[in-house]
Amino acid sequence: MIEIENVSKWYGDFQVLNHCSTAVDKGEVVVVCGPSGSGKSTLIKCVNGLEPFQEGKITVDGVSVGDKSTNLPRLRSQIGMLFQNFELFPHMTALENICLAQTKVLGREDDEAEERGMKLLERVDLVEHAAKHPAQLSGGQQQRVAIARALAMDPIAMLFDEPTSALDPEMINEVLDVMVELANEGMTMIVVTHEMGFARKVADRVVFMDEGRIEEDATKDDFFGTPRGDRAQLFLSKILEH
Amino acid sequence: MAMKYNWDWSILLCRSPEADPIGAVEPTTPGSGSTEFGGGAGQTFDTGAECAQPYFEWIVSGLSWTVIVASAAWVITFSLGSVIGVSRTVENRTVRAIATAYVEIFRNVPLLLQMFIWFFVVPELLPEDAGRWIKRELPLPEYWTAIVCLGMYHASRTAEQVRAGIESIPRGQTHAGLAMGLTRTQVYRYVLLPVSYRIIIPPLTSDFMGIFKNSSVALTIGVMELTAQSRQIAEYTFNIFEVFTAATLCYMTVTLIVVTIMRFVEARVRIPGTIALGGD
Numbered sequence: 258m259i260e261i262e263n264v265s266k267w268y269g270d271f272q273v274l275n276h277c278s279t280a281v282d283k284g285e286v287v288v289v290c291g292p293s294g295s296g297k298s299t300l301i302k303c304v305n306g307l308e309p310f311q312e313g314k315i316t317v318d319g320v321s322v323g324d325k326s327t328n329l330p331r332l333r334s335q336i337g338m339l340f341q342n343f344e345l346f347p348h349m350t351a352l353e354n355i356c357l358a359q360t361k362v363l364g365r366e367d368d369e370a371e372e373r374g375m376k377l378l379e380r381v382d383l384v385e386h387a388a389k390h391p392a393q394l395s396g397g398q399q400q401r402v403a404i405a406r407a408l409a410m411d412p413i414a415m416l417f418d419e420p421t422s423a424l425d426p427e428m429i430n431e432v433l434d435v436m437v438e439l440a441n442e443g444m445t446m447i448v449v450t451h452e453m454g455f456a457r458k459v460a461d462r463v464v465f466m467d468e469g470r471i472e473e474d475a476t477k478d479d480f481f482g483t484p485r486g487d488r489a490q491l492f493l494s495k496i497l498e499h
Numbered sequence: 500m501a502m503k504y505n506w507d508w509s510i511l512l513c514r515s516p517e518a519d520p521i522g523a524v525e526p527t528t529p530g531s532g533s534t535e536f537g538g539g540a541g542q543t544f545d546t547g548a549e550c551a552q553p554y555f556e557w558i559v560s561g562l563s564w565t566v567i568v569a570s571a572a573w574v575i576t577f578s579l580g581s582v583i584g585v586s587r588t589v590e591n592r593t594v595r596a597i598a599t600a601y602v603e604i605f606r607n608v609p610l611l612l613q614m615f616i617w618f619f620v621v622p623e624l625l626p627e628d629a630g631r632w633i634k635r636e637l638p639l640p641e642y643w644t645a646i647v648c649l650g651m652y653h654a655s656r657t658a659e660q661v662r663a664g665i666e667s668i669p670r671g672q673t674h675a676g677l678a679m680g681l682t683r684t685q686v687y688r689y690v691l692l693p694v695s696y697r698i699i700i701p702p703l704t705s706d707f708m709g710i711f712k713n714s715s716v717a718l719t720i721g722v723m724e725l726t727a728q729s730r731q732i733a734e735y736t737f738n739i740f741e742v743f744t745a746a747t748l749c750y751m752t753v754t755l756i757v758v759t760i761m762r763f764v765e766a767r768v769r770i771p772g773t774i775a776l777g778g779d
Binding site for chain 1: 669671672674675676677678679680681682685689690693694697770771772773
């Protein structure tokens, strides 16, 4: 469903992505990991066109992202995205956050959007917080609202950009639980994360990146069993020590 | 202090003509009809008050013009400043360059000079018919000129505040908006502007007050606002202390009202659960 072919990207002279290629099938969960600055976040931001890239090709559901004629807003509305810092809109309540794109992008009526929003809040166990503003919610709660906000658009795939990195340890699980549920329901997901427990539990494949290159692209069992490259081994030993 | 000065606060009061034994000042005094000082009958508001002396009326009239000129200028400032401020943050280089040029020109030229340019130079640069229309047919040209000049001068400052407000919002917010399928325009409309206006309420407040205070510069092109009327009264009565004290108090009252209104607005739109945004 998502094909990334030979993608390269530069910031000025600095190459952030170096001939990256991989593909994600429908219903597949791919975890992207690697040291910071390795280009993981940049890569998934290329998938929905938030970051432009200079070389290569990315297609989502047959639509080429880099193509000038592509209706990017339309494409993006079909791909849910979660951010490290949640990025809920601070001046709107949780429910308003969930309804905004439903009404402005999909053209749903207000009551229809609200009904859908309340259902999704129920799903992430936050119904009683519907009228609260982001600043009144904990990090974990905010990220769950953000997940509900993404789901409200009925996405065909979801991108997660380090969704638990900004959370206190005790809140990580409440977010991971929702993500595991999504994975089990067959959502197509690309997840940038350091949560190797999550990767072990639900990932189909693990992609390891370093210095803008995809160094490993293996099934979960292969990756955790016998990582081929030294860098991947070193990385794993560092984050699995604890 | 050995200063010889005849204090007379009563010049500022409106004494009815019958009750006033002096009744000295004839109703044909300038400002209330003649054209000796300033621009004539259209310039002094008819406040409807029947007073023995015109000075109270002149103060009220001047204050009214100050409020009218400054408020109208503020409408220009706010709308134009928002457009320019937003333009300074968009991707299109040409739009950004034009907006930047606007800000630098209007911010870096003294207001007094701008006032003269708008009043004396611009009508000459326009096509002949338009220039003549401004000078001959437009009623109260100096007032319109002052409003446009003040509005455009302060718009450059408001634009900088709007730009700073937008740029203070983390990039992730724009990304989040775009990622859910909003267009850039929608991201501005629903996310960036509502948040940045809240952030910049305090500087917007001081700028709004600045417009009131700077409207006094308009006296140089003949706008009979508060400072001009005060000067006129001072010239007629020589009671400079009383009249400029009154003017000072008028300005302070107006700006205090502005501050109070903006505080109310600020509290009203404050985002629940935040201290940093919207203030507390």
